[in-house]
Amino acid sequence: MRPGSRVAKYEYILGDSSYEVRRLAFQAGVWRDMTEGLFDRLGVGPGWKCLEVGPGTGTVLLPLAARVRGRGGRLDAVERSPRYLAYLRRKLRGRGFDHVRLLAGDLLDAPLEKNAxxxxxxxxxxxxxxxxxxxxxxxxxxxxxxxxxxIEDYHRDSVAIYPRLPSWRYLVTADRAWFASQGGDLNVAGRLPKLFRRAGLRVHEIVPHVKVGRPGSDVWKWLEDYFVGYLDRIAKFPPFTPARAACFRREWLAAKRDRDSLIISPMMLDVVGRK
Ligand SMILES: C[S@@+](CC[C@H](N)C(=O)[O-])C[C@H]1O[C@@H](n2cnc3c(N)ncnc32)[C@H](O)[C@@H]1O
Known part of the structure:
Protein backbone atom coordinates (compact mmCIF):
# COMPACT_ATOMS: atom_id res chain seq x y z
CA MET A 1 0.00 0.00 0.00
CA ARG A 2 1.30 3.52 -0.83
CA PRO A 3 2.12 5.80 2.10
CA GLY A 4 -0.97 7.92 2.71
CA SER A 5 -3.18 5.43 0.90
CA ARG A 6 -6.85 5.55 1.84
CA VAL A 7 -7.23 1.84 1.24
CA ALA A 8 -7.98 -0.32 4.24
CA LYS A 9 -5.85 -3.41 3.90
CA TYR A 10 -7.74 -6.46 2.77
CA GLU A 11 -6.48 -9.69 1.35
CA TYR A 12 -7.52 -10.47 -2.19
CA ILE A 13 -8.44 -14.01 -1.25
CA LEU A 14 -8.06 -15.81 -4.58
CA GLY A 15 -4.51 -14.55 -5.14
CA ASP A 16 -2.69 -14.81 -8.47
CA SER A 17 -1.24 -18.33 -8.55
CA SER A 18 -0.72 -20.23 -11.81
CA TYR A 19 -3.77 -22.32 -10.84
CA GLU A 20 -5.87 -19.15 -10.57
CA VAL A 21 -4.57 -17.86 -13.94
CA ARG A 22 -5.78 -21.08 -15.61
CA ARG A 23 -9.05 -21.05 -13.67
CA LEU A 24 -9.80 -17.47 -14.75
CA ALA A 25 -9.10 -18.32 -18.39
CA PHE A 26 -11.48 -21.29 -18.33
CA GLN A 27 -14.13 -19.31 -16.43
CA ALA A 28 -13.94 -16.52 -19.00
CA GLY A 29 -14.64 -19.01 -21.79
CA VAL A 30 -17.77 -20.23 -19.98
CA TRP A 31 -19.14 -16.67 -19.58
CA ARG A 32 -17.83 -14.94 -22.73
CA ASP A 33 -21.30 -14.68 -24.30
CA MET A 34 -22.61 -12.83 -21.24
CA THR A 35 -20.01 -10.07 -21.36
CA GLU A 36 -19.95 -9.69 -25.14
CA GLY A 37 -23.75 -9.46 -25.03
CA LEU A 38 -23.56 -6.66 -22.46
CA PHE A 39 -21.12 -4.64 -24.58
CA ASP A 40 -23.30 -5.23 -27.68
CA ARG A 41 -26.41 -3.98 -25.87
CA LEU A 42 -24.62 -0.84 -24.69
CA GLY A 43 -23.23 -0.28 -28.20
CA VAL A 44 -19.60 -0.15 -27.05
CA GLY A 45 -17.41 0.58 -30.07
CA PRO A 46 -14.63 2.72 -31.57
CA GLY A 47 -14.18 6.07 -29.86
CA TRP A 48 -15.44 4.98 -26.41
CA LYS A 49 -13.41 5.96 -23.38
CA CYS A 50 -13.50 3.06 -20.94
CA LEU A 51 -12.10 1.91 -17.63
CA GLU A 52 -11.92 -1.71 -16.56
CA VAL A 53 -11.54 -2.39 -12.85
CA GLY A 54 -9.65 -5.59 -11.92
CA PRO A 55 -8.92 -7.01 -15.40
CA GLY A 56 -6.93 -9.91 -13.89
CA THR A 57 -5.39 -11.84 -16.78
CA GLY A 58 -7.08 -9.70 -19.42
CA THR A 59 -9.80 -12.02 -20.66
CA VAL A 60 -12.07 -8.98 -21.15
CA LEU A 61 -9.39 -6.31 -21.45
CA LEU A 62 -8.06 -7.54 -24.80
CA PRO A 63 -11.39 -7.90 -26.62
CA LEU A 64 -12.56 -4.59 -25.12
CA ALA A 65 -9.35 -2.91 -26.31
CA ALA A 66 -10.07 -4.17 -29.84
CA ARG A 67 -13.69 -2.92 -29.64
CA VAL A 68 -12.91 0.67 -28.65
CA ARG A 69 -9.81 1.15 -30.83
CA GLY A 70 -10.01 4.00 -33.33
CA ARG A 71 -11.68 7.44 -33.41
CA GLY A 72 -9.88 8.42 -30.19
CA GLY A 73 -11.07 5.37 -28.22
CA ARG A 74 -9.17 4.71 -25.01
CA LEU A 75 -9.08 1.98 -22.39
CA ASP A 76 -7.65 2.33 -18.89
CA ALA A 77 -7.44 -0.57 -16.47
CA VAL A 78 -6.72 -0.54 -12.76
CA GLU A 79 -5.31 -3.74 -11.29
CA ARG A 80 -3.70 -4.35 -7.93
CA SER A 81 -1.83 -7.62 -8.57
CA PRO A 82 1.76 -7.00 -9.79
CA ARG A 83 1.79 -10.49 -11.27
CA TYR A 84 -1.34 -9.87 -13.35
CA LEU A 85 0.02 -6.48 -14.39
CA ALA A 86 3.20 -8.11 -15.72
CA TYR A 87 1.08 -10.71 -17.48
CA LEU A 88 -1.09 -7.96 -19.06
CA ARG A 89 1.94 -6.00 -20.24
CA ARG A 90 3.25 -9.13 -21.98
CA LYS A 91 -0.13 -9.79 -23.59
CA LEU A 92 -0.53 -6.20 -24.81
CA ARG A 93 2.97 -5.99 -26.31
CA GLY A 94 3.18 -5.96 -30.09
CA ARG A 95 -0.57 -5.65 -30.67
CA GLY A 96 -0.61 -1.95 -31.42
CA PHE A 97 -2.76 -1.27 -28.37
CA ASP A 98 -1.22 2.13 -27.63
CA HIS A 99 -4.63 3.37 -26.51
CA VAL A 100 -4.53 1.05 -23.44
CA ARG A 101 -3.11 2.31 -20.14
CA LEU A 102 -2.53 0.13 -17.08
CA LEU A 103 -2.88 1.77 -13.68
CA ALA A 104 -1.07 -0.23 -11.01
CA GLY A 105 -2.60 -0.38 -7.55
CA ASP A 106 -5.87 -0.40 -5.72
CA LEU A 107 -8.95 1.22 -7.22
CA LEU A 108 -9.29 3.58 -4.26
CA ASP A 109 -5.77 4.88 -4.92
CA ALA A 110 -6.05 5.21 -8.72
CA PRO A 111 -5.73 8.73 -10.15
CA LEU A 112 -9.10 8.81 -11.94
CA GLU A 113 -10.14 12.00 -13.68
CA LYS A 114 -13.59 13.44 -13.07
CA ASN A 115 -16.19 13.04 -15.90
CA ALA A 116 -13.74 11.00 -18.00
CA ILE A 151 -20.94 -4.47 -13.08
CA GLU A 152 -21.21 -8.21 -13.64
CA ASP A 153 -21.31 -10.08 -10.38
CA TYR A 154 -22.88 -12.86 -8.34
CA HIS A 155 -26.00 -13.64 -6.50
CA ARG A 156 -24.13 -16.73 -5.30
CA ASP A 157 -26.79 -18.22 -2.97
CA SER A 158 -28.68 -19.50 -6.01
CA VAL A 159 -26.10 -22.22 -6.82
CA ALA A 160 -27.61 -25.72 -6.58
CA ILE A 161 -26.79 -29.34 -7.32
CA TYR A 162 -28.99 -32.37 -8.06
CA PRO A 163 -29.14 -34.88 -6.53
CA ARG A 164 -28.96 -32.81 -3.36
CA LEU A 165 -25.70 -33.37 -1.42
CA PRO A 166 -26.08 -33.50 2.39
CA SER A 167 -22.94 -31.38 2.92
CA TRP A 168 -23.78 -28.78 0.24
CA ARG A 169 -25.21 -26.26 2.73
CA TYR A 170 -21.97 -26.37 4.74
CA LEU A 171 -19.98 -25.64 1.58
CA VAL A 172 -22.15 -22.69 0.55
CA THR A 173 -22.15 -21.15 4.04
CA ALA A 174 -18.39 -21.61 4.56
CA ASP A 175 -17.70 -20.08 1.13
CA ARG A 176 -19.74 -17.02 2.10
CA ALA A 177 -17.83 -16.79 5.39
CA TRP A 178 -14.47 -16.95 3.55
CA PHE A 179 -15.36 -13.88 1.46
CA ALA A 180 -16.90 -12.08 4.43
CA SER A 181 -13.64 -12.58 6.37
CA GLN A 182 -12.14 -9.83 4.16
CA GLY A 183 -15.27 -7.69 3.96
CA GLY A 184 -16.53 -9.20 0.69
CA ASP A 185 -20.05 -10.37 -0.19
CA LEU A 186 -20.78 -13.26 -2.56
CA ASN A 187 -24.29 -11.91 -3.04
CA VAL A 188 -23.24 -8.36 -3.80
CA ALA A 189 -25.14 -8.12 -7.10
CA GLY A 190 -28.57 -7.77 -5.49
CA ARG A 191 -27.39 -4.84 -3.36
CA LEU A 192 -26.08 -2.84 -6.30
CA PRO A 193 -29.26 -1.13 -7.57
CA LYS A 194 -29.81 0.62 -4.23
CA LEU A 195 -26.13 1.49 -3.90
CA PHE A 196 -26.08 2.86 -7.47
CA ARG A 197 -28.95 5.17 -6.62
CA ARG A 198 -27.11 6.38 -3.51
CA ALA A 199 -24.06 7.08 -5.70
CA GLY A 200 -26.19 9.31 -7.94
CA LEU A 201 -26.65 6.81 -10.79
CA ARG A 202 -29.95 5.71 -12.24
CA VAL A 203 -30.41 2.02 -12.95
CA HIS A 204 -30.27 1.47 -16.71
CA GLU A 205 -30.76 -2.32 -16.75
CA ILE A 206 -30.52 -5.47 -14.65
CA VAL A 207 -30.06 -8.66 -16.66
CA PRO A 208 -29.77 -12.14 -15.06
CA HIS A 209 -27.71 -15.02 -16.42
CA VAL A 210 -27.62 -18.63 -15.29
CA LYS A 211 -26.06 -21.78 -16.74
CA VAL A 212 -26.63 -25.46 -16.09
CA GLY A 213 -24.27 -28.36 -16.69
CA ARG A 214 -23.97 -32.10 -16.27
CA PRO A 215 -20.79 -33.99 -15.36
CA GLY A 216 -18.26 -33.56 -18.17
CA SER A 217 -19.65 -30.17 -19.24
CA ASP A 218 -17.73 -26.88 -19.10
CA VAL A 219 -20.10 -25.56 -16.42
CA TRP A 220 -19.41 -28.60 -14.23
CA LYS A 221 -15.65 -28.28 -14.69
CA TRP A 222 -15.74 -24.54 -13.96
CA LEU A 223 -17.55 -25.06 -10.64
CA GLU A 224 -15.35 -28.05 -9.76
CA ASP A 225 -12.23 -25.92 -10.37
CA TYR A 226 -13.58 -23.54 -7.75
CA PHE A 227 -15.35 -25.66 -5.13
CA VAL A 228 -12.99 -28.63 -5.16
CA GLY A 229 -9.87 -26.68 -6.23
CA TYR A 230 -10.26 -24.26 -3.31
CA LEU A 231 -11.85 -26.70 -0.86
CA ASP A 232 -8.88 -26.63 1.52
CA ARG A 233 -9.25 -22.84 1.85
CA ILE A 234 -13.05 -22.87 2.14
CA ALA A 235 -12.84 -25.70 4.70
CA LYS A 236 -11.15 -23.35 7.20
CA PHE A 237 -14.45 -21.51 7.69
CA PRO A 238 -17.47 -22.54 9.77
CA PRO A 239 -19.68 -24.48 9.58
CA PHE A 240 -17.17 -26.60 7.66
CA THR A 241 -14.97 -28.91 9.70
CA PRO A 242 -12.27 -31.18 8.24
CA ALA A 243 -14.71 -34.11 8.54
CA ARG A 244 -17.51 -32.23 6.74
CA ALA A 245 -15.12 -31.10 4.00
CA ALA A 246 -13.95 -34.70 3.47
CA CYS A 247 -17.57 -35.73 3.30
CA PHE A 248 -18.29 -33.05 0.68
CA ARG A 249 -15.38 -34.30 -1.45
CA ARG A 250 -16.78 -37.86 -1.41
CA GLU A 251 -20.29 -36.66 -2.20
CA TRP A 252 -19.02 -34.52 -5.08
CA LEU A 253 -17.11 -37.45 -6.60
CA ALA A 254 -20.19 -39.66 -6.35
CA ALA A 255 -22.31 -36.95 -8.02
CA LYS A 256 -19.73 -36.65 -10.78
CA ARG A 257 -20.08 -40.36 -11.55
CA ASP A 258 -23.88 -40.09 -11.78
CA ARG A 259 -24.84 -39.15 -15.34
CA ASP A 260 -28.16 -37.71 -14.15
CA SER A 261 -26.46 -35.14 -11.90
CA LEU A 262 -27.02 -31.50 -12.68
CA ILE A 263 -25.41 -28.34 -11.41
CA ILE A 264 -27.16 -24.98 -11.64
CA SER A 265 -24.68 -22.12 -11.65
CA PRO A 266 -24.90 -19.19 -9.27
CA MET A 267 -26.85 -16.39 -10.89
CA MET A 268 -24.81 -13.63 -12.47
CA LEU A 269 -26.37 -10.20 -12.80
CA ASP A 270 -25.42 -7.44 -15.21
CA VAL A 271 -26.24 -4.34 -13.20
CA VAL A 272 -25.83 -1.19 -15.29
CA GLY A 273 -26.14 2.31 -13.91
CA ARG A 274 -26.11 5.59 -15.83
CA LYS A 275 -24.94 9.00 -14.68
C1 LIG B 1 -11.76 -12.81 -9.91
S1 LIG B 1 -10.63 -11.74 -10.69
C2 LIG B 1 -11.56 -11.29 -12.13
C3 LIG B 1 -10.67 -10.88 -13.27
C4 LIG B 1 -11.40 -10.41 -14.52
N1 LIG B 1 -12.23 -9.26 -14.22
C5 LIG B 1 -12.21 -11.50 -15.16
O1 LIG B 1 -13.39 -11.26 -15.44
O2 LIG B 1 -11.64 -12.57 -15.42
C6 LIG B 1 -10.65 -10.23 -9.71
C7 LIG B 1 -9.57 -9.24 -10.11
O3 LIG B 1 -9.79 -7.99 -9.44
C8 LIG B 1 -8.54 -7.50 -8.93
N2 LIG B 1 -8.86 -6.64 -7.78
C9 LIG B 1 -9.47 -7.02 -6.63
N3 LIG B 1 -9.62 -5.97 -5.81
C10 LIG B 1 -9.13 -4.88 -6.47
C11 LIG B 1 -9.00 -3.48 -6.15
N4 LIG B 1 -9.47 -3.02 -4.99
N5 LIG B 1 -8.42 -2.66 -7.04
C12 LIG B 1 -7.97 -3.15 -8.23
N6 LIG B 1 -8.06 -4.46 -8.60
C13 LIG B 1 -8.62 -5.31 -7.72
C14 LIG B 1 -7.79 -8.77 -8.57
O4 LIG B 1 -6.40 -8.56 -8.44
C15 LIG B 1 -8.16 -9.67 -9.76
O5 LIG B 1 -7.33 -9.42 -10.84
Missing amino acids: YDLIFARWVFLFLPRVEEHLARLARALKPGGFLA
Missing part, protein backbone atom coordinates in the same frame (compact mmCIF):
# COMPACT_ATOMS: atom_id res chain seq x y z
CA TYR A 117 -15.37 7.70 -19.04
CA ASP A 118 -18.24 6.56 -21.26
CA LEU A 119 -18.09 3.13 -19.64
CA ILE A 120 -16.64 1.72 -16.45
CA PHE A 121 -16.75 -2.07 -16.29
CA ALA A 122 -15.99 -4.60 -13.54
CA ARG A 123 -16.57 -8.36 -13.68
CA TRP A 124 -16.11 -10.50 -10.55
CA VAL A 125 -14.44 -7.71 -8.58
CA PHE A 126 -17.13 -6.17 -6.38
CA LEU A 127 -17.77 -9.45 -4.51
CA PHE A 128 -14.32 -9.06 -2.94
CA LEU A 129 -14.57 -5.41 -1.93
CA PRO A 130 -15.17 -4.08 1.55
CA ARG A 131 -17.00 -0.71 1.67
CA VAL A 132 -18.66 -1.01 -1.73
CA GLU A 133 -20.24 2.47 -1.36
CA GLU A 134 -16.85 4.16 -1.30
CA HIS A 135 -15.75 2.40 -4.47
CA LEU A 136 -19.00 3.27 -6.26
CA ALA A 137 -18.77 6.94 -5.30
CA ARG A 138 -15.31 7.08 -6.82
CA LEU A 139 -16.42 5.42 -10.04
CA ALA A 140 -19.55 7.58 -10.35
CA ARG A 141 -17.37 10.69 -10.14
CA ALA A 142 -15.14 9.37 -12.95
CA LEU A 143 -18.08 8.75 -15.32
CA LYS A 144 -19.04 11.33 -17.93
CA PRO A 145 -22.62 12.57 -17.64
CA GLY A 146 -24.55 9.91 -19.56
CA GLY A 147 -21.78 7.34 -19.03
CA PHE A 148 -22.45 3.75 -17.92
CA LEU A 149 -21.20 1.84 -14.88
CA ALA A 150 -21.60 -1.86 -15.76
Whole structure:
Protein backbone atom coordinates (compact mmCIF):
# COMPACT_ATOMS: atom_id res chain seq x y z
CA MET A 1 0.00 0.00 0.00
CA ARG A 2 1.30 3.52 -0.83
CA PRO A 3 2.12 5.80 2.10
CA GLY A 4 -0.97 7.92 2.71
CA SER A 5 -3.18 5.43 0.90
CA ARG A 6 -6.85 5.55 1.84
CA VAL A 7 -7.23 1.84 1.24
CA ALA A 8 -7.98 -0.32 4.24
CA LYS A 9 -5.85 -3.41 3.90
CA TYR A 10 -7.74 -6.46 2.77
CA GLU A 11 -6.48 -9.69 1.35
CA TYR A 12 -7.52 -10.47 -2.19
CA ILE A 13 -8.44 -14.01 -1.25
CA LEU A 14 -8.06 -15.81 -4.58
CA GLY A 15 -4.51 -14.55 -5.14
CA ASP A 16 -2.69 -14.81 -8.47
CA SER A 17 -1.24 -18.33 -8.55
CA SER A 18 -0.72 -20.23 -11.81
CA TYR A 19 -3.77 -22.32 -10.84
CA GLU A 20 -5.87 -19.15 -10.57
CA VAL A 21 -4.57 -17.86 -13.94
CA ARG A 22 -5.78 -21.08 -15.61
CA ARG A 23 -9.05 -21.05 -13.67
CA LEU A 24 -9.80 -17.47 -14.75
CA ALA A 25 -9.10 -18.32 -18.39
CA PHE A 26 -11.48 -21.29 -18.33
CA GLN A 27 -14.13 -19.31 -16.43
CA ALA A 28 -13.94 -16.52 -19.00
CA GLY A 29 -14.64 -19.01 -21.79
CA VAL A 30 -17.77 -20.23 -19.98
CA TRP A 31 -19.14 -16.67 -19.58
CA ARG A 32 -17.83 -14.94 -22.73
CA ASP A 33 -21.30 -14.68 -24.30
CA MET A 34 -22.61 -12.83 -21.24
CA THR A 35 -20.01 -10.07 -21.36
CA GLU A 36 -19.95 -9.69 -25.14
CA GLY A 37 -23.75 -9.46 -25.03
CA LEU A 38 -23.56 -6.66 -22.46
CA PHE A 39 -21.12 -4.64 -24.58
CA ASP A 40 -23.30 -5.23 -27.68
CA ARG A 41 -26.41 -3.98 -25.87
CA LEU A 42 -24.62 -0.84 -24.69
CA GLY A 43 -23.23 -0.28 -28.20
CA VAL A 44 -19.60 -0.15 -27.05
CA GLY A 45 -17.41 0.58 -30.07
CA PRO A 46 -14.63 2.72 -31.57
CA GLY A 47 -14.18 6.07 -29.86
CA TRP A 48 -15.44 4.98 -26.41
CA LYS A 49 -13.41 5.96 -23.38
CA CYS A 50 -13.50 3.06 -20.94
CA LEU A 51 -12.10 1.91 -17.63
CA GLU A 52 -11.92 -1.71 -16.56
CA VAL A 53 -11.54 -2.39 -12.85
CA GLY A 54 -9.65 -5.59 -11.92
CA PRO A 55 -8.92 -7.01 -15.40
CA GLY A 56 -6.93 -9.91 -13.89
CA THR A 57 -5.39 -11.84 -16.78
CA GLY A 58 -7.08 -9.70 -19.42
CA THR A 59 -9.80 -12.02 -20.66
CA VAL A 60 -12.07 -8.98 -21.15
CA LEU A 61 -9.39 -6.31 -21.45
CA LEU A 62 -8.06 -7.54 -24.80
CA PRO A 63 -11.39 -7.90 -26.62
CA LEU A 64 -12.56 -4.59 -25.12
CA ALA A 65 -9.35 -2.91 -26.31
CA ALA A 66 -10.07 -4.17 -29.84
CA ARG A 67 -13.69 -2.92 -29.64
CA VAL A 68 -12.91 0.67 -28.65
CA ARG A 69 -9.81 1.15 -30.83
CA GLY A 70 -10.01 4.00 -33.33
CA ARG A 71 -11.68 7.44 -33.41
CA GLY A 72 -9.88 8.42 -30.19
CA GLY A 73 -11.07 5.37 -28.22
CA ARG A 74 -9.17 4.71 -25.01
CA LEU A 75 -9.08 1.98 -22.39
CA ASP A 76 -7.65 2.33 -18.89
CA ALA A 77 -7.44 -0.57 -16.47
CA VAL A 78 -6.72 -0.54 -12.76
CA GLU A 79 -5.31 -3.74 -11.29
CA ARG A 80 -3.70 -4.35 -7.93
CA SER A 81 -1.83 -7.62 -8.57
CA PRO A 82 1.76 -7.00 -9.79
CA ARG A 83 1.79 -10.49 -11.27
CA TYR A 84 -1.34 -9.87 -13.35
CA LEU A 85 0.02 -6.48 -14.39
CA ALA A 86 3.20 -8.11 -15.72
CA TYR A 87 1.08 -10.71 -17.48
CA LEU A 88 -1.09 -7.96 -19.06
CA ARG A 89 1.94 -6.00 -20.24
CA ARG A 90 3.25 -9.13 -21.98
CA LYS A 91 -0.13 -9.79 -23.59
CA LEU A 92 -0.53 -6.20 -24.81
CA ARG A 93 2.97 -5.99 -26.31
CA GLY A 94 3.18 -5.96 -30.09
CA ARG A 95 -0.57 -5.65 -30.67
CA GLY A 96 -0.61 -1.95 -31.42
CA PHE A 97 -2.76 -1.27 -28.37
CA ASP A 98 -1.22 2.13 -27.63
CA HIS A 99 -4.63 3.37 -26.51
CA VAL A 100 -4.53 1.05 -23.44
CA ARG A 101 -3.11 2.31 -20.14
CA LEU A 102 -2.53 0.13 -17.08
CA LEU A 103 -2.88 1.77 -13.68
CA ALA A 104 -1.07 -0.23 -11.01
CA GLY A 105 -2.60 -0.38 -7.55
CA ASP A 106 -5.87 -0.40 -5.72
CA LEU A 107 -8.95 1.22 -7.22
CA LEU A 108 -9.29 3.58 -4.26
CA ASP A 109 -5.77 4.88 -4.92
CA ALA A 110 -6.05 5.21 -8.72
CA PRO A 111 -5.73 8.73 -10.15
CA LEU A 112 -9.10 8.81 -11.94
CA GLU A 113 -10.14 12.00 -13.68
CA LYS A 114 -13.59 13.44 -13.07
CA ASN A 115 -16.19 13.04 -15.90
CA ALA A 116 -13.74 11.00 -18.00
CA TYR A 117 -15.37 7.70 -19.04
CA ASP A 118 -18.24 6.56 -21.26
CA LEU A 119 -18.09 3.13 -19.64
CA ILE A 120 -16.64 1.72 -16.45
CA PHE A 121 -16.75 -2.07 -16.29
CA ALA A 122 -15.99 -4.60 -13.54
CA ARG A 123 -16.57 -8.36 -13.68
CA TRP A 124 -16.11 -10.50 -10.55
CA VAL A 125 -14.44 -7.71 -8.58
CA PHE A 126 -17.13 -6.17 -6.38
CA LEU A 127 -17.77 -9.45 -4.51
CA PHE A 128 -14.32 -9.06 -2.94
CA LEU A 129 -14.57 -5.41 -1.93
CA PRO A 130 -15.17 -4.08 1.55
CA ARG A 131 -17.00 -0.71 1.67
CA VAL A 132 -18.66 -1.01 -1.73
CA GLU A 133 -20.24 2.47 -1.36
CA GLU A 134 -16.85 4.16 -1.30
CA HIS A 135 -15.75 2.40 -4.47
CA LEU A 136 -19.00 3.27 -6.26
CA ALA A 137 -18.77 6.94 -5.30
CA ARG A 138 -15.31 7.08 -6.82
CA LEU A 139 -16.42 5.42 -10.04
CA ALA A 140 -19.55 7.58 -10.35
CA ARG A 141 -17.37 10.69 -10.14
CA ALA A 142 -15.14 9.37 -12.95
CA LEU A 143 -18.08 8.75 -15.32
CA LYS A 144 -19.04 11.33 -17.93
CA PRO A 145 -22.62 12.57 -17.64
CA GLY A 146 -24.55 9.91 -19.56
CA GLY A 147 -21.78 7.34 -19.03
CA PHE A 148 -22.45 3.75 -17.92
CA LEU A 149 -21.20 1.84 -14.88
CA ALA A 150 -21.60 -1.86 -15.76
CA ILE A 151 -20.94 -4.47 -13.08
CA GLU A 152 -21.21 -8.21 -13.64
CA ASP A 153 -21.31 -10.08 -10.38
CA TYR A 154 -22.88 -12.86 -8.34
CA HIS A 155 -26.00 -13.64 -6.50
CA ARG A 156 -24.13 -16.73 -5.30
CA ASP A 157 -26.79 -18.22 -2.97
CA SER A 158 -28.68 -19.50 -6.01
CA VAL A 159 -26.10 -22.22 -6.82
CA ALA A 160 -27.61 -25.72 -6.58
CA ILE A 161 -26.79 -29.34 -7.32
CA TYR A 162 -28.99 -32.37 -8.06
CA PRO A 163 -29.14 -34.88 -6.53
CA ARG A 164 -28.96 -32.81 -3.36
CA LEU A 165 -25.70 -33.37 -1.42
CA PRO A 166 -26.08 -33.50 2.39
CA SER A 167 -22.94 -31.38 2.92
CA TRP A 168 -23.78 -28.78 0.24
CA ARG A 169 -25.21 -26.26 2.73
CA TYR A 170 -21.97 -26.37 4.74
CA LEU A 171 -19.98 -25.64 1.58
CA VAL A 172 -22.15 -22.69 0.55
CA THR A 173 -22.15 -21.15 4.04
CA ALA A 174 -18.39 -21.61 4.56
CA ASP A 175 -17.70 -20.08 1.13
CA ARG A 176 -19.74 -17.02 2.10
CA ALA A 177 -17.83 -16.79 5.39
CA TRP A 178 -14.47 -16.95 3.55
CA PHE A 179 -15.36 -13.88 1.46
CA ALA A 180 -16.90 -12.08 4.43
CA SER A 181 -13.64 -12.58 6.37
CA GLN A 182 -12.14 -9.83 4.16
CA GLY A 183 -15.27 -7.69 3.96
CA GLY A 184 -16.53 -9.20 0.69
CA ASP A 185 -20.05 -10.37 -0.19
CA LEU A 186 -20.78 -13.26 -2.56
CA ASN A 187 -24.29 -11.91 -3.04
CA VAL A 188 -23.24 -8.36 -3.80
CA ALA A 189 -25.14 -8.12 -7.10
CA GLY A 190 -28.57 -7.77 -5.49
CA ARG A 191 -27.39 -4.84 -3.36
CA LEU A 192 -26.08 -2.84 -6.30
CA PRO A 193 -29.26 -1.13 -7.57
CA LYS A 194 -29.81 0.62 -4.23
CA LEU A 195 -26.13 1.49 -3.90
CA PHE A 196 -26.08 2.86 -7.47
CA ARG A 197 -28.95 5.17 -6.62
CA ARG A 198 -27.11 6.38 -3.51
CA ALA A 199 -24.06 7.08 -5.70
CA GLY A 200 -26.19 9.31 -7.94
CA LEU A 201 -26.65 6.81 -10.79
CA ARG A 202 -29.95 5.71 -12.24
CA VAL A 203 -30.41 2.02 -12.95
CA HIS A 204 -30.27 1.47 -16.71
CA GLU A 205 -30.76 -2.32 -16.75
CA ILE A 206 -30.52 -5.47 -14.65
CA VAL A 207 -30.06 -8.66 -16.66
CA PRO A 208 -29.77 -12.14 -15.06
CA HIS A 209 -27.71 -15.02 -16.42
CA VAL A 210 -27.62 -18.63 -15.29
CA LYS A 211 -26.06 -21.78 -16.74
CA VAL A 212 -26.63 -25.46 -16.09
CA GLY A 213 -24.27 -28.36 -16.69
CA ARG A 214 -23.97 -32.10 -16.27
CA PRO A 215 -20.79 -33.99 -15.36
CA GLY A 216 -18.26 -33.56 -18.17
CA SER A 217 -19.65 -30.17 -19.24
CA ASP A 218 -17.73 -26.88 -19.10
CA VAL A 219 -20.10 -25.56 -16.42
CA TRP A 220 -19.41 -28.60 -14.23
CA LYS A 221 -15.65 -28.28 -14.69
CA TRP A 222 -15.74 -24.54 -13.96
CA LEU A 223 -17.55 -25.06 -10.64
CA GLU A 224 -15.35 -28.05 -9.76
CA ASP A 225 -12.23 -25.92 -10.37
CA TYR A 226 -13.58 -23.54 -7.75
CA PHE A 227 -15.35 -25.66 -5.13
CA VAL A 228 -12.99 -28.63 -5.16
CA GLY A 229 -9.87 -26.68 -6.23
CA TYR A 230 -10.26 -24.26 -3.31
CA LEU A 231 -11.85 -26.70 -0.86
CA ASP A 232 -8.88 -26.63 1.52
CA ARG A 233 -9.25 -22.84 1.85
CA ILE A 234 -13.05 -22.87 2.14
CA ALA A 235 -12.84 -25.70 4.70
CA LYS A 236 -11.15 -23.35 7.20
CA PHE A 237 -14.45 -21.51 7.69
CA PRO A 238 -17.47 -22.54 9.77
CA PRO A 239 -19.68 -24.48 9.58
CA PHE A 240 -17.17 -26.60 7.66
CA THR A 241 -14.97 -28.91 9.70
CA PRO A 242 -12.27 -31.18 8.24
CA ALA A 243 -14.71 -34.11 8.54
CA ARG A 244 -17.51 -32.23 6.74
CA ALA A 245 -15.12 -31.10 4.00
CA ALA A 246 -13.95 -34.70 3.47
CA CYS A 247 -17.57 -35.73 3.30
CA PHE A 248 -18.29 -33.05 0.68
CA ARG A 249 -15.38 -34.30 -1.45
CA ARG A 250 -16.78 -37.86 -1.41
CA GLU A 251 -20.29 -36.66 -2.20
CA TRP A 252 -19.02 -34.52 -5.08
CA LEU A 253 -17.11 -37.45 -6.60
CA ALA A 254 -20.19 -39.66 -6.35
CA ALA A 255 -22.31 -36.95 -8.02
CA LYS A 256 -19.73 -36.65 -10.78
CA ARG A 257 -20.08 -40.36 -11.55
CA ASP A 258 -23.88 -40.09 -11.78
CA ARG A 259 -24.84 -39.15 -15.34
CA ASP A 260 -28.16 -37.71 -14.15
CA SER A 261 -26.46 -35.14 -11.90
CA LEU A 262 -27.02 -31.50 -12.68
CA ILE A 263 -25.41 -28.34 -11.41
CA ILE A 264 -27.16 -24.98 -11.64
CA SER A 265 -24.68 -22.12 -11.65
CA PRO A 266 -24.90 -19.19 -9.27
CA MET A 267 -26.85 -16.39 -10.89
CA MET A 268 -24.81 -13.63 -12.47
CA LEU A 269 -26.37 -10.20 -12.80
CA ASP A 270 -25.42 -7.44 -15.21
CA VAL A 271 -26.24 -4.34 -13.20
CA VAL A 272 -25.83 -1.19 -15.29
CA GLY A 273 -26.14 2.31 -13.91
CA ARG A 274 -26.11 5.59 -15.83
CA LYS A 275 -24.94 9.00 -14.68
C1 LIG B 1 -11.76 -12.81 -9.91
S1 LIG B 1 -10.63 -11.74 -10.69
C2 LIG B 1 -11.56 -11.29 -12.13
C3 LIG B 1 -10.67 -10.88 -13.27
C4 LIG B 1 -11.40 -10.41 -14.52
N1 LIG B 1 -12.23 -9.26 -14.22
C5 LIG B 1 -12.21 -11.50 -15.16
O1 LIG B 1 -13.39 -11.26 -15.44
O2 LIG B 1 -11.64 -12.57 -15.42
C6 LIG B 1 -10.65 -10.23 -9.71
C7 LIG B 1 -9.57 -9.24 -10.11
O3 LIG B 1 -9.79 -7.99 -9.44
C8 LIG B 1 -8.54 -7.50 -8.93
N2 LIG B 1 -8.86 -6.64 -7.78
C9 LIG B 1 -9.47 -7.02 -6.63
N3 LIG B 1 -9.62 -5.97 -5.81
C10 LIG B 1 -9.13 -4.88 -6.47
C11 LIG B 1 -9.00 -3.48 -6.15
N4 LIG B 1 -9.47 -3.02 -4.99
N5 LIG B 1 -8.42 -2.66 -7.04
C12 LIG B 1 -7.97 -3.15 -8.23
N6 LIG B 1 -8.06 -4.46 -8.60
C13 LIG B 1 -8.62 -5.31 -7.72
C14 LIG B 1 -7.79 -8.77 -8.57
O4 LIG B 1 -6.40 -8.56 -8.44
C15 LIG B 1 -8.16 -9.67 -9.76
O5 LIG B 1 -7.33 -9.42 -10.84
